[in-house]
Amino acid sequence: MAVKVSHITHIDNLTSILSHGCLWSDAKRLELGLVNQNIGYSxxxxxxxxxxxxxAAGGTIGQYVPFNFCPRSVMLFVIHKGHDDFQGGQDxxxxxxxxxxxxxxxxxYCFFTDIHADLDFAEQIDDFDRLSELDFNKIIKExxxxxxxxxxxxxxxxxxxxxxxxIKTIGVKTQEVADEVNTLLQSATHKPRVIVKPEWYY
Structure with missing residues (x-):
């Protein structure tokens, strides 16, 4: 069974993602001078x-596009509560x-970490046979x-x-946002399924 991963972004970034045909890393986005609605800690x-x-390809973490192994991430909780760099909430x-x-x-060129990648003691692993070392059921999906x-x-x-x-699926909190996403996807050649999943939010 394929291991699912989740990347969170603000709906305001979707038009740019569609026009470029990809998700860029932070480093590449800065290199290209792209405008972005940041929701994370600067x-x-x-x-x-x-x-x-x-x-993997070496470089720095900022040169990689990050995904969590679950929706309803810890960072989404921070976004929900609001922080110094973003007060717009999770909706x-x-x-x-x-x-x-x-x-x-x-x-x-992909790898995974056993904990938050920014921590000094995070292990960087590109042997995907070791994915089983992550506790998906008792920790990651808890x-x-x-x-x-x-x-x-x-x-x-x-x-x-x-x-x-x-990208196979887009999860959103409300039908209103789902409708907005579907409108933005109308002109896209690839249209992931849009699902309303309030349980993926706080």
């Missing part, structure tokens, strides 16, 4: 731009769902994660870009 994004990667945040096998069809938040934030990372056609 200081963590800055750290990730210089934190080295020793597997217009999209879950872009794919799976590791599909992403690797068009990207040879709804109540306060005692193991670092482990729940294990990441899958793909170098530089992820092709739009790799």
């Amino acid at each position: 200081h963590i994004k800055q750290r990730r731009l210089v934190r080295p990667v020793t597997v 217009r945040v999209l879950h872009l769902i794919s799976d590791i096998d599909t992403i690797q069809l068009t990207n040879d 709804r109540y994660w306060q005692s193991f938040s670092e482990e729940k934030q294990a990441e899958f990372l793909a170098f530089e870009s992820v092709a739009w056609q790799s």
Whole structure:
């Protein structure tokens, strides 16, 4: 069974993603000068731009597109509560769902971490036979994660870009946002299924 992964982004970024035909890494997006509605911590994004990667294509974490192994991530909780760099809440945040096998069809340089990739002691792993070392059922998919938040934030990372056609499903909180997404997808050649999943939110 393919291991599903989830990337969160604001709906305001969808038009740009569709026009480029891919999700860009933060480093590549900055290089291209693209406007982006940031929902994450700016200081963590800055750290990730210089934190080295020793597997896959090397470089830095900021050169990779990040995915969690579950929806309703720890970062989404932070977004829901509001933080210094984004106060817009979670309602217009999209879950872009794919799976590791599909992403690797068009990207040879991927790896995963056992905890949040920005932490000093995160292990970077490009041997995907080791995915079974992650506790998907008791930790990563657990709804109540306060005692193991670092482990729940294990990441899958793909170098530089992820092709739009790799995204299979878009999860949203409300039917209103689903309708907006479907309108934006009308002119796209690849139209992922849009599903309303309030249980993926806080």
